[in-house]
Amino acid sequence: MAPQTRVKERAEEQSSAMSADQQAAIRMVANDLHRLNHSVMKAVDAGVSVELVRSARHHAGEGNWGDLLIPVIVTQGRG
Numbered sequence: 001m002a003p004q005t006r007v008k009e010r011a012e013e014q015s016s017a018m019s020a021d022q023q024a025a026i027r028m029v030a031n032d033l034h035r036l037n038h039s040v041m042k043a044v045d046a047g048v049s050v051e052l053v054r055s056a057r058h059h060a061g062e063g064n065w066g067d068l069l070i071p072v073i074v075t076q077g078r079g
Contacts, residue, residue: 040052043073047076048073048074048075048076049073049075050071050072050073050074051071051072051074052069052070052071052072053070053072054067054068054069055068055069055070
C-alpha cells in the first residue's frame with residue numbers, strides 16, 4: 001500500500017498560519033497552476049513537448065522569494 005502524502009492536510013496546516021492576504025495570494029497561485037497544468041496537457045496532446053524552466057528568482061527583500069518560469073517547447077517532426 002502506498003503511503004499517504006497528506007498534501008491537503010499539510011496545506012491546511014500551513015495556510016492557518018498565514019494572513020488573509022497571504023491565503024488569497026496562495027489560492028491565486030494554486031488556481032493559476034491548475035490552469036497552467038491543463039494548458040501543458042493540451043499542448044502535449046497537440047504534439048509538442050513542454051518543459052518549464054526557472055528563468056529568474058523574484059526576491060521580496062524580507063527573505064521571501066519565488067521562482068519565475070518560462071516554457072521550453074519542442075515540436076516533434078511528423079512524417
